[in-house]
Amino acid sequence: MLTVLTALCVALPGKSPAENNPRPTASIAATTTPNGYTQKWWKEAVVYQVYPRSFKDSNGDGIGDLPGITSKLDYLQNLGVNVIWLSPHYDSPNADNGYDIRDYRKVMKEFGTMDDFDALLKGIKQRHMRLIIDLVVNHTSDEHRWFVESRSSKDNPYRDYYIWRPGKPGAISPEGGIELPPNNDPSFFFGSAWQKDPATNEYYLHFFAVKQPDLNWDNPKVRNEVYDLMKFWLDKGVDGFRMDVIPLISKDQTFPELTPEQLQRPDIVYAHGPHRDEYLQEMNRSVMAKYDVMTVGEALGISLDETPLIVDERRHELNMIFDFATVRINRQGRHWKDWTLPALKAVYDKQDAALDIHSWNTVFLSNHDNPRLVSAFGDDSAANRVPSAKLLATMLFTLKGTPFVYQGDELAMTNYPFQRIEDFDDIEVKNGYKTEVLTGKITAADYIADLRKTSRDNARTPMQWDATTYAGFTTGAKPWLAVNPNYTQINAKEELADPNSVYHYYQKMIALRSKSPALIYGDYKDLDPTNPTSSPTGERSAARSILSSSTSQVRPEPTPSPKA
Ligand code: NOJ
Ligand code: CA
Numbered sequence: 228m229l230t231v232l233t234a235l236c237v238a239l240p241g242k243s244p245a246e247n248n249p250r251p252t253a254s255i256a257a258t259t260t261p262n263g264y265t266q267k268w269w270k271e272a273v274v275y276q277v278y279p280r281s282f283k284d285s286n287g288d289g290i291g292d293l294p295g296i297t298s299k300l301d302y303l304q305n306l307g308v309n310v311i312w313l314s315p316h317y318d319s320p321n322a323d324n325g326y327d328i329r330d331y332r333k334v335m336k337e338f339g340t341m342d343d344f345d346a347l348l349k350g351i352k353q354r355h356m357r358l359i360i361d362l363v364v365n366h367t368s369d370e371h372r373w374f375v376e377s378r379s380s381k382d383n384p385y386r387d388y389y390i391w392r393p394g395k396p397g398a399i400s401p402e403g404g405i406e407l408p409p410n411n412d413p414s415f416f417f418g419s420a421w422q423k424d425p426a427t428n429e430y431y432l433h434f435f436a437v438k439q440p441d442l443n444w445d446n447p448k449v450r451n452e453v454y455d456l457m458k459f460w461l462d463k464g465v466d467g468f469r470m471d472v473i474p475l476i477s478k479d480q481t482f483p484e485l486t487p488e489q490l491q492r493p494d495i496v497y498a499h500g501p502h503r504d505e506y507l508q509e510m511n512r513s514v515m516a517k518y519d520v521m522t523v524g525e526a527l528g529i530s531l532d533e534t535p536l537i538v539d540e541r542r543h544e545l546n547m548i549f550d551f552a553t554v555r556i557n558r559q560g561r562h563w564k565d566w567t568l569p570a571l572k573a574v575y576d577k578q579d580a581a582l583d584i585h586s587w588n589t590v591f592l593s594n595h596d597n598p599r600l601v602s603a604f605g606d607d608s609a610a611n612r613v614p615s616a617k618l619l620a621t622m623l624f625t626l627k628g629t630p631f632v633y634q635g636d637e638l639a640m641t642n643y644p645f646q647r648i649e650d651f652d653d654i655e656v657k658n659g660y661k662t663e664v665l666t667g668k669i670t671a672a673d674y675i676a677d678l679r680k681t682s683r684d685n686a687r688t689p690m691q692w693d694a695t696t697y698a699g700f701t702t703g704a705k706p707w708l709a710v711n712p713n714y715t716q717i718n719a720k721e722e723l724a725d726p727n728s729v730y731h732y733y734q735k736m737i738a739l740r741s742k743s744p745a746l747i748y749g750d751y752k753d754l755d756p757t758n759p760t761s762s763p764t765g766e767r768s769a770a771r772s773i774l775s776s777s778t779s780q781v782r783p784e785p786t787p788s789p790k791a
Contacts, residue, residue, distance in 0.1 A: 260748045263584035269467070269521035269546055270587055271747055272357070273624070273737050274631045275308035278595045279316055279338055280324060280707060281689050282634055287703020291689070293334065293343040297350050302719065304354045306637055306730070307737035310521065311351060312469050314595055315361045316344065320370050322438035323416075323654055324687075326361075326471060327368040331456040348464055357466035359521055364453045365472045366439040373452075374440050378424050378431070387446045390432040390478065394423065410482040413493050417658040434475060434497060436654055444476045444506055454513045461514070467521035470545065474498035474529050474537070477506055498528025504536060507544040516543070523589060523629075524548040531574075531581045538586045547589045547629060550578065554592050557603055561659065563680040569757050575626065579751045588628030592619065593636055598685040600633065602642035612639050612717075617732045624736040627751050635690055637733040638722055642685040643711050645675060652708050653684045684708065693720035 258266045283295030293316065303311065315325030318333035325335060334344050351358050367374055376385035392409035399405075408421035408430055414437075421430040422437050432441045442449050457468065477500030489496050515522060524537060526548035537544045552574045556566045582588055593600040601607050605615030616639035623630050645651065648660050648671065656678055664671050678684075689706045691714040692699030697706055698714035711717070722728035740746045 260744065262748065262750055264587075264748045265540070265584075266744075266748070267546075267587075268357075268519075269310070270629060271741070272310040272521070272629055273308045273740065274310040274312050274359070274629060275303055275306070276312045276314065276594055276631060276633045278314045278634060278687060280314075281687050281700075283690060283692070284701035284703075284706070287701055288337070289701050289704040289706045290337045291700070292337065293339040293347050297343070297347045300347075300350045300354055300356075304356065305734070307734050307741065308356070308632060309741075310357045310359060310466070312359045312523075312631070313361065315363055317363075320368055320438070322368065322436050324652075326363050327366070327370075327436065327439045328363055329368040329370045330372075332459055345463070352464065357521070358464075359467040359469055359523070360460060360465050361471060362457065362468040362473075363471040364442060364456075365475045366433065366435060366441045369438045369440055377440075378426050381427050381429070387443055388449050388452075389440050390443045390480070391427070391429045392421070392432075392482065393429050394421075410484050411490070412482065412485060412497075413490065415494075416655050417662045432478070434472075436658075441478070442476075444478075445480060445502065450506065450509065451513075454510060457510075457514045458517075461518050461520065466519075467546075468523075470522065470524045472527050473507070473524040473545070474503055474526055476500070477502040492528075494528035495530075496528070498526070504542070504544060507537065508542070511543045511545075522546045526550060531577050534578075534581055535583075535586045538582070540585050540587075547587050549589050549591065549594075549631075552577075554594075554597055558681055561677050561681050563677065572753055572756055572758075575751070576753050576756060579627070588626075589631060590623050590626045590628040591631035591633075592623065593633040593686065594631070595633065595686050596683045598681055598683075599640055599642045600636045601639045602680075602685065605639075607639075607641040612641065613727075613729055616729045620729070620733050620736050624733075624740045625746055627747070627749065630740075632733070633686060635686075637730050638691060638717055638719055639729040640688075640691060640717060641711065641713060642679065643688050643709070645679045645682065645684070648675065650709065651678070651682060651684050652687070653682060656682055656684065691718040693718050 260266060264270070277296055278291075279293065279296060280291045282291040283299050284291050285294040285298060286292065296311075296313075315328065316334055316338050317325065317328045318330040318335050319325045319328050321327070321335075321337075334341050348358055369375075369378075373385050373388045376383050377387075377389045377391075380386070381391075394406040394408060397405040397407040406423075408419045408423075410421075412420035412432070412434075414420040415434060416436045420432055420434050422433055422440075423430050433439050434441055442453075444450060475494075475497045478497075479500055485493060485496060522545040524545045524547070526534070526537065529537065529548065529550070531550055531552060534548060534550060536542065537548055538546065540546075553571065556571055556574065557564055578588055592604050597603065599607070600619060601612055601616045605619050606612065607615075616636075623632075643650070648656075648664075651657065660671075660674060663669050664674050688708055689698060689700035689710050691711065694715045698710045698718055699720070700706055700710060719730065722730035725731070
């Protein structure tokens, strides 16, 4: 039995997950597993995240789009995943690649039209898969019509859709008084979280970019707008939502100054507004309770012990959250931090202990905000990329919880060899460059060395479909972000033709998991928590050593033994 992997698999009677989930919209009769879990389609799903901008371009403009995704649905069905999570596809000026929404009921024009969305959804349903979409409602774009109205005057009916405060007086200098922002809340994308707006001389709150003003959830009109837009998409047939930074929706509107300690982890402060659970329960009553949906919250600032507050099914909030303790185990802000296998296993242990049969987990080590899976948790050298990617797949598909695959991880795509600031697109990287490098705090070389390992743009380079120009991602113009130069060796066409590829290993592991209720719901026990086979520097050898301390009962095929 694999040591850190789902051990002690409980044999469960009854239908296989595939039989339980024959049609996209069918609701499953609630059955209970011998160890007490209520069976649900979203617990049995394997989710595949599509970052539309980088998945497949259909019209040669260099930007991935919805028809591009539709053209690859057979590829996804063949892989065996059964839920697609689509990162934001809404109308947006793209200050943060779609996480800044201008119109929640329109499709981003670069991605296509509403007809293209409907065709994508139809294609997904025809293949008995489901679609969840990104719900980004902590903030909008500053180009959203609500904000355009809100900023226009203090008595505009939309003023209270956002959070406005006057500045406060600062020190008096010989030149006169200085005005300070309402408090010292920082933005995740550098600088103050307050931006002064000349039209009314007040400040608005933005936890992310200046172009991403935070909505005022204490205004019931805002909450109802959100519930309505959720219903708009659910009535179209989508199957749920991934909820962006959802714990941040409720603010302490007294805005106390953060202490130096709190400034180290503002996400913890921001995630603990007074009405968070009340609003999520209201959202559940108003929307989710009326549909058979899957909800997964991005749980910035929520500790493991608090997870049940949001996901315990008896509290009627969300189905699952993404807990960052695993995926960020190798990070200190933007800096890389070496990690060890026992430390990672300890998090899986803690997760298991924190969540009982009423709370369900997610399993993931990558997404569009993190570096590539095999580069961060495996060994992306030519010799070990394939075996370490297979090993990580074995772990992710055998842990208890719903697994999330990020596009390209099934090919073991790697980090990009960034050299210069111009190679990046991400607003976070660019803001950081202005704040840290251009002010002389650190050198450009140090900054880029960090980001080469940790930048989100690593995950956003175009999908590598084949060995033709631009990896078959686009037929025309240059892609919006450069293709990784290793596309001639690492691409879907090659892997589909090779029965021993990472793609085929994912396919087998997904099939095995789908046929084995024990792998989904079975109890977990780490039989060897302090296994020291990882090197102290962890980064390269730790993941490999997970399997080196195992027997082969769960493996669908012999795992190549990496040279440690
Ligand atoms: C989390 C998203 O995953 C990230 O991409 C985005 O920049 C922030 N939330 C702001 O929406
Ligand atoms: Ca396009």
